[in-house]
Amino acid sequence: MKAAILQMTSGIDPQANAATITDAVRAAADSGAAMLFTPEMSGLLDRDRTRAAGSIVAEDDDRVLAAVRDAAANAGIWVHLGSLAVRRDDGRYANRGFVIDASGAVRARYDKIHLFDVDLPTGESWRESGAYAAGSASVVLDTPLGRLGLTICYDLRFPDLFRVLSDAGATILSVPAAFTRPTGSAHWHVLLRARAIESAAFVIAAAQTGEHADGRATYGHSLAIDPWGEVVCDMAAAPGLSVVEIDSTRVAEVRARIPVIQHRRAIPAVSIAP
Template sequence: MKVAAIQMNTKADKQENLQKAERFITKAAEDGAIFISLPEYFNFMGPDTEKVQNAEEIPGGETYQLLSSLAKKHGVYIHAGSILEKYSDEKAYNTGFVVSPEGDVVAKYNKLHLFDIEINGMPAYKESNTIQAGESSATVELPFGKAGLSICYDLRFPELYREYALDGCNVLCIPAAFTQYTGMLAWEVLQRARAIENQCYVIAAGQFGSHAPGKACYGNSMIIDPWGTVIARAPEGEGVIVAEIDPSTVKQARESVPCLTHRRPELYKVK
């Protein structure tokens, strides 16, 4: 079964972003993908002052309506890596959701770990100024097994992905808008680590290129197998990557190196 990850350079024009996403989704479906993942904030990356006004209802908003119609048209699952979801007059959720081939929302995840960092000499990011943190993890049943949902900065918190693996997931979805600087340092090694340590496929759809003055995303979208091998990688620029997912590869990896069943949590200081 084929899956796809879409790499985008999203900016502040929501209509242009949605039209672009539609083209990429159509291309992925034509390439045979049955599950198509978009990156974080795929429909809007504009000024913080415009975030709340660009938040939508899920389901119900224009982004959901577009993805629902495309999922039904092509008979595919579409993972909206994340969009801004309505929360309050001051903040929004950073929310990923999955639409089924029937056009329904079958899973929804509010980003748990917010990106609040300040590296010397680099632009500061304070996601919590405009985003409300989520409270729980989320999984979805797909034709090739169960997938665990996450978003970007969650990548640095491995306990979330171990929870997913122990809950029976064989795929981890990690859409992102990883910064160019931190991406060069950590993106690939962490994505491959999450795949290897949990013996899962990883689908990592990313943002690419400049989206605001002084701010750019790393790109390098990837699909990774349970052994940590990158089986599809996006070149620089926008586009679609497609790869085969085989649940038997997960089974083989877990039987060969049974790290999930040989754990000894009673010895861990972190519970």
């Protein structure tokens, strides 16, 4: 089966971002892909929260989501919309990913669990928790490519989540992201390869790239990694669409070679030596 990966430079105009995604949906379907993966915050990337507030709406009112659902149904392709900023009933925001099937129905939702609250040596400071509420549930679902486990960006640094997903049968792990350039150049490739190796699963990481309208810069390098940890696609810095083969037999082959899943054990409590 084929998977398509969209690397994009989302901006502050949801309508323009929706057009980029829906064009990619059609192109992915034309390429023979069964599923398209898009980055974190595909519909809106705006660090100015006052300006962004006018574009962040409830899920049922989100025009980007509606446009992508229509495009998926028209093209007959599944889409993992990496994430959108949506307004919850309590007024807070969620960084929420959606899996949309080939009829346009939403089959799964995932709210980012680990929020990016960091101060980088470059002077960049991020407080995602200042506006966003953390998710509280891990999510897997069956797709044409296999059982898919959902994560978002900063979740990548927490291997316990990936263990839960692979324990639940995930053979593909999705990591849509908007990684900063300093953290991307230092950690992106090694962390994604590690998650693939320890889970013996495919990893697909659709990323934001380039200079954005809100002034930020993202790392790019959308990746597809096989269960042995081999990088089968690296999109470097340019926005665009790539298509990769997902061979489901590769998971069984690697897990037979090194059966990490069946060798897992419950970790006993730590004993602190005197």
